[in-house]
Amino acid sequence: MADGATRERVPAVEGWFSIGDAPALIGNRCTSCGTVFFPKASNFCRNPDCNGEVFADAELSRTGTVWSYTDAQYQPPPPYIPRGDPYQPFAIAAVELEAEQMVVLGQVADGFGIADLHVGSRVELVVETLYSDDERDYLVYRWKPLS
C-alpha cells in the first residue's frame, strides 16, 4: 500500500449489502410474520397485524425485474457527491424482487443507461464505486442490466 496501488474499498453505508463475487442486498426478516425489510427494520415490525420485535438478517434476491427507470441528467444537490467534473449523468432503476414481493431503488451500473432498460427487463445486483477521496473508494449497490 506504500505505493498507493491498493486503495481501501469501503461501503458508503454500513451493513446494507455484501461485497464479493456474488454481492447481495442485506435486509432482514421479521421472525414472527416473515415480512422482509430493506433497509433493515429494527425494534418493531411495520406489519400492522404483527407485534414482532426480532429480526433475522436476510440476503435479498440478486436478480429482479425493472418496475420503472429514469436518469439524472443534472447533478443532484448535496449530500450527493459527484464522482468527477464534468458531471456524468447516471440511470436509476426501481426493481421488483419476486420472492420478497418488494421494489428496491438503485443506481444503474456504470456503462449502462436508460437505452439499456425497459419495464420488465431483468437486472442483477453489483457493487461499484459511488465516490472516492484521497484514500478510499466508497462502494454502493447497483443494478446491472442482464442481456
Added chain:
Amino acid sequence: MSDVVIAGVGMHPWGKWGRNFVEYGVAAARAALADAGIAWRDVQLVSGADTMRNGYPGYVSGATFAQALGWTGARVASSYAACASGATALEVARAEILAGRCEVALVVGADTTPKGFLAPNAGDRPDDPDWLRFRLLGATNPTYFALYARRRMALYGATETDFAMVRAKNGRHGLENPNARYRKAFSVDEVLASAMVADPLRLLEICATSDGGAAVVLTSAEWAAKRGTEKPVAVRAISTVTPAFPQTVIEMPNFSTDSGVAVPDAVTPFKSAIAAAAYEEAGIGPEDLSLAEVYDLSSALELDWYEDIGLCKAGEAEQLLHDGDTAIGGRIPVNPSGGLACFGEAVPAQALAQVCEVAWQLRGQAGARQVEGAAVGITANQGLFGHGSAVLLSV
C-alpha cells in the same frame, strides 16, 4: 350537512421574491380576513402550516403568524405534513370548530424556498432516508416523478406528447391567474423542446419551488349565517389518510416499497384512498364534481390523479385529456388555476392555494379562468412520508 364553511380566502402571489416567509403569510392572512369581512381580533384560533426551511419560526408557524398579526390571546396550532401541511392545518381548524371550541379560525401557510432541486436539510444524517437517498442514489424529487411517468408509459402507452399536452393545458389555464408565478403559454412542441431532466420528464414538466402564501378563514356555518357572510363555501370533507400496509408503490424518499410477503396488497392503492375517504365522508362521488385541483408535481402525475380521484378508469386518462374534458370549457376541468406547473411549489402554502382556487371557482369569482356553473370541487395532494390530503367543497 356541512357545519363548517370557508368565509374568506387570500393569497400572496407566488414567485421567487426572496423575502421572509412571514411577510407572505401575513399578506395572505390579511387578504383572507378582508375577503371574509372579519377583523383579526375576531379570530379565535390560528392554525399554521409549517415550513422546514426557514428556521425556528417556520416550525411554530401558527405562533409566528399570530405574533406578526399582533398577539390577541387567540389559541394556536402548528402542523407539518410536507406537501399536505395546509390540509392538515385546515383539518385542525375544522376539528376545533366542529368540537365547539371556537367559531372563527384562520389557517395560514407560507414558504420561502431556495433555488434549484429541493435538497434535504444540511448536516450528516445517515439514519434519515431523505438524506440517504441523495447521498447513496442521487435520487431527487424528479427521480420519483419520472419513475411514475415511465411506468405509466409502459402500462398504458402514454407518450411524451401526452405529458407535454398536460403542461400546455395548464399553461393556458394559468395565463389568467394573477397569483401564478409563470404566466406564459407553451405549445406542445415548446414543452418537448425543453431540456430533459429525468427521462421522460423535461424542465417545463417538473414543478419548480416557489415563494408564496395562502390563507383560509373557516367559521361555523351558524356563525357565518348570523354574520350574513356572502357566498360561504361548505367544507364537505377533509381527508388526511395514510397508506395501508403493504404500500407497494415506491414513495419519496424511500429506498423500497413494503414487502407483500405476509399481507396481501391493499384493495385501494394509497392515492385512490385519499380521494375515496373524502367522497365517503361527503356522500358524494366523482360524477358530482365540477372541477378538481390536483398536485401536478409533474405533467405525467396529473394523468395519474385523473384516475386516482375517479374521473376515469385506470389507463383512460390520456383519452380524457385528448377529448379536452379536463380543460376549462370541458366536462371536468382539472387545475383551472394553472396548477403547480404555473405556480411552482410553496410547500406549506400549496394545499391551501388549491383550496383558495376551488373556493373562488365555486363563488364564481375566478375571472377569465372561471369554470361555468361550478358547484362542487375537490383538491388532492400527497405529501412526503405518507401524507394524503383531499378537500371537498361545495356551494
